[in-house]
Amino acid sequence: MEDSDGDVFGELRTAFDQVRMDRWYSTIERFTFRTKYLDVSRAQGEALLRHNLHVRGQRSSAPSADDVALLSELEHTLTATIVGEFDGAAFLKFCDRSPKDAATEFDNIRPFYEAVLPTIADTEPNRTLQALVTGTLRSFKVSNGAEALQLLSHSERAEEDLDRALNLGVFDLTIMLRQWIDIDPGTSI
Secondary structure (H helix, E strand, C coil), X not given: CCCCCXXXXXXXXXXXXXXXXXHHHHHHHHHCCCEEEEEECHHHHHHHHXXXXXXXXXXXXXXXXXXXXXXXHXXXXXXXXXXXXXXXXXXXXXXXXXXXXXXXXXXXXXXXXXXXHHHCCCCCCCHHHHHHHHHHHHCCEECCHHHHHHHHHCCHHHHHHHHHHHHCCXXXXXXXXXXXXXCCHHHCC
């Protein structure tokens, strides 16, 4: 799958880009969760990548004042959308992938697990597993821009997506926010 520039993944990137959710969402919009897309500028993407690398210990220097300003602007936009459009409860992802690995990266599951476990009857055979799954699911819920940036900043998947977007010829990165729906894993099919 090598393209003319010698990029082994060029064709794969092009094909993957064509199936991003923001490309086809309008076709299924009336059948699925409410979704909003926020464009990320190249400068915001670069600042977010540098912040992600710093938070995850891959870069020693702290974000610059310019990066802090760019991330603050992004946080404000995220908060306005999450609170204004989703009543303070949304699922966050780039159009490619979600930062679901961040839940385990900074121990985000524990508070949810500890809150859910006492609510499940001691007689429930899969009580611990049900609490773990519920805690994991709830760790993906964001109520404001700070929580959204925290997930993106602790995620290796987000780093990979940011790096890929920044190294393509044309920067095209979108944050997707979807309506949050609580799902009880004990009743999932």
